[in-house]
Amino acid sequence: MARNLLAGVITVDDLPAATAAFVRRQAAARGYEGDPLDGVTHGLRTDEDTMERLRSGPRVEHHTTELLLSPDLLVIAYRQGHDDRYDQVDPAARVSFHRLDQLEVAPAATGLRPRGTGGVPQGVLALTSTALGTTRRTTRHVPTGNAPEVATFRAALEAAVQLACR
Template identity: 45%
Template sequence: MSHAIAVGDLPASTAEFVRGQGRARGLADPLAAVTHGLRTEEETMNRESRGGPTSQRFVVEMLLTPELLIVAHRQSDDADTDPGARVRFHRLDQVEIATDKGSEKAVTARLAMPAKSIPLTSRPLGGAKRATYQLPIAIDPDVQRFRDALAQAVEAARA
């Protein structure tokens, strides 16, 4: 499930976590210039041999500024309760959004059924090397608006 969000929709602990990680990377308040946001929530069920099924909840927030793509991952609604919570900051002028270079048939199929992820390559601030990420998303109008805004922002950052 994905939907558009604003900075005010972030849990307070998540917002402070993002700000703190931004400060650690030499950024002023990275949330001050957010223009678009998208939250994806996914719950997965796992079968266990004993005790029955268990579920895990994953939350990914993608926040876009004129200069950065901020991606926050956590397994709960609260960054304080998730020791594995992490945030990555990607400079838009370094982001490459993957596109399908396949046949016309493959492109037509992709347009009819959009991908469930946004593949992008970047070196996050503080990272040692470039990596490709599959940012999870769902198929709905909020997602398409975010994709369009991301593509336009990447293009503008390179201009």
């Protein structure tokens, strides 16, 4: 299976209108007071294309993950497909909200690690928290790639987490 990751900086204005509305509805449903998109200081979008060769021909899947950082919250929005239809949200779209004072960011991987050796592979952001509306603490691995924008976002996230935990 071939995989291609492309990461770039985004702002709240870069979100499709339907996605922004979906994020706001989900935040309200999970008890977050206010607009979760207000005060976003950093944003990162990762577009991931995977291609699998089948007998009937190649199958290509597209996934988009957006990470939006505000002074007290990390929003992770995930959807499949391309943004061809800005007026509709992907039925499989998901969003999670993580309070920074409850978030742990795993150290960045250095070098390649063989499979099965543990640790976080390069190009992945590992986040542990109890997301809003849930009761279990879980770890989420978000594919980000290794672009310079990813390092900038990671540094801002780590600084915001440290500040929130003081």
